[in-house]
Amino acid sequence: MELFLMFVILFALLIAGAPVAVALGVSSLFFISTSGMPSLVVLHNMVNGINSFPLIAVPFFIMAGHLMNTAGITTKIFTFARATVGWMHGGLGHVNVGASVIFAGMSGAAVADAGGLGNIEIKAMREAGYDTDFSVGITAASSTIGPIIPPSLPLVVYGVIADTSIGQLFAAGLIPGVIMALALMGMVAFYARLRDYPRDDRFSFRVFLLTFADALLPLFTPVIIVGGILTGIFTPTEAAIAAVVYSLFLGMFVYRTLDMRRILRVSMETIETTASIMLIVAASAIFAWILTANQVAQLFARELLGITENPTAILLIIMLIVLVVGCFMETIAAITILTPVLLPVAVSIGIDPVHFGIILILNLMIGLLTPPVGMVLYVLSKVAVVPFERCVVATAPFLVPLVAVLLLLSFLPSLSMWLPVYLYR
Template sequence: MSILYLFLVLFILLIAGAPVAVALGLASLVFILLDGMPSLVVLHNMVGGINSFPLIAVPFFIMAGHLMNTSGITTKIFAFARAAVGWMYGGLGHVNVGASVIFAGMSGAAVADAGGLGNIEIRAMKDAGYDTDFSVGITAASSTIGPIIPPSLPLVVYGVIADTSIGQLFAAGLIPGLLMATALMIMVSVFSRIRKYPRDERFSLSIFISSFGHAILPLMTPIIIVGGILTGVFTPTEAAIAAVAYSLCLGLFVYRTLSWKQILKVSQDTVETTASIMMIVAASSIFAWILTANQVAQAFATELLSFTQDKTAILLIIMLIVLVVGCFMETIAAITILTPVLLPVAMQFGIDPVHFGIILILNLMIGLLTPPVGMVLYVLSKVSGVPFERCVIATAPFLVPLIIVLVLLTFIPALSMWLPTLIYR
């Protein structure tokens, strides 16, 4: 019965608009007091939940993304992507996707992509005569590639909670991220043919070489991060620190676009963002401990098995649950709540934790593009001046290719498991 109170209090607090961390913490405290346990159990588990070495990567990846945005490196990335794929029909739509793939290897966060590249991309597409809705829609959809291609903040948090190798998770995200980019570029091509969008410009080898020369140092960032992790030179945490050091060198000494005042502002933003994430992780740690101690996952698995024992049906049910939760809850909070409940069920059916992590994160990324939460849509609404409701409608068609990729990844595990199996196993 106490478990029912746990979820009831959590639901009431979330509906009332309480921050996720507060809702999780208070709901857990109510359960513990009703169960007769000392309240210090809450603090003990919250501290234990964030006392994890891999979590140190979170603030450094956040800071690296902020530094890239502040130092103007995103402009160089956009220019290179424009020279590389702008010659295709609907060129700036393809540039949008290509730039997001490159930036994904630096920031690992969809909101950072939308906030950093989004303004540049939407303004350039508007100036070139593209429909505003199309510009906003493809910008929103392409930003979801960031948390799939390594490095990825959600994958770091999932790896800590699921006790799964973050290096394997990073390797597993590479091919799915490229699949997402391919699917979105196909969608751009379809729209471009129907609406007769122009090519941005003819391909010019000299412009390509020139833009590559200007962007080569920023382009080295994902190579340093991803290559260092996959080859074993760095742990994910060390790679995050290296990314910050490299970003500082570019901004301070190479391009000289960073001032110490800007670095202070970036540091403040990093602390603020990290604090909110860590509060959620800490609060969800006690929540997850309660669920595990009371065998909620086993009870949920038993209920599912009484309904059906078909693996395909179970996967569809799990993905539907995640999709619905993703529409209403912030990504990190959803990961920390859903993983202890759903991962044991998935593992009972022989689903690898690495594979499950990829489909879980992609599913939650789709949630970032749907109301009522839709954090990416709120960011793009702010940077583009387009009303939130219109952003929702503009993004809806681009959910189709993302859902297709999600289905493929769910039922063809090799798409995500081939690379980590090749490298680590």
């Protein structure tokens, strides 16, 4: 009964608009106080939840993304992407996707992509004659590539909770990220033909070389991060620190766009973002411990297997659950709560934890594009100065290719597992 009431309190607080960490903490405290458990359990699990070496990577990846935005490096990335694919029909839509792929190798957060590149992309697309709805929709959809292509904050958190190699998770995200980009570019091509969107001038190899030279040093950032991890030179945590050092080097000494005042502002933004994430992780750790202690995963697996023993049907049910939860809950909180419950079920039907991590994160990224939470939509609503409801409608068509990619990755595990198996196993 206490367990049921804990869930009632959790969802009631979330619906009422309480912060996720508060909702998780209050509902967990209710269960502990009514079940006679010692209050020391709360402190113990909160500390254990964030006492993890891989989690040190989180603030550094966040800071690297903020530094790139503040130093104006995102503009160079956008210009290079425009010279590369802007000549195609609906060119700026393709540029939008391409720039997100490059920025994904630097930041690893969908909201950072939407906030950093979104302002540049939407402004350029409006000036070129693209519909605002299309501009917002493709910007929102392409931002979800960020947490799939390494480095990825959600994959780091999942790796810690699932006790899974973060290096393997990063390797598993590369091919799915490229597939997502191709699917979205296919959608852009369809709309470009349908609405006769413009293209830039013909491809110019000279302009390509000039913009490539201008963006060369920023383009080394994903090479340092991803290449360093996959070759074993860095751990993910060390790669995150290297990304910050390299970003500071570019901003302070190469482009001279970072001064101490801007670095201080970036540091404060990083502290605020990290604190909110760690608070959610700490509160979720208590909640997840309660679920584990009460064998919720085993109960859920038993009930699910009672409905069907077909692995395909079970996987579809799991995906549906994650999609629904992703609509109502912040990504990090959803990962910390769902992983202990769903991962044992997934493993029992033969799904590799690395493969499941990619499916889980992509599910939750789709949730970022749906109300009522839809953090990416709120960011773009402010960036594009359009109502939130209009952002929802504008993004809806782009859910189709993302869901198609989700199904493809779910039932063709080799697409995500080939690279980690080749590199690590």
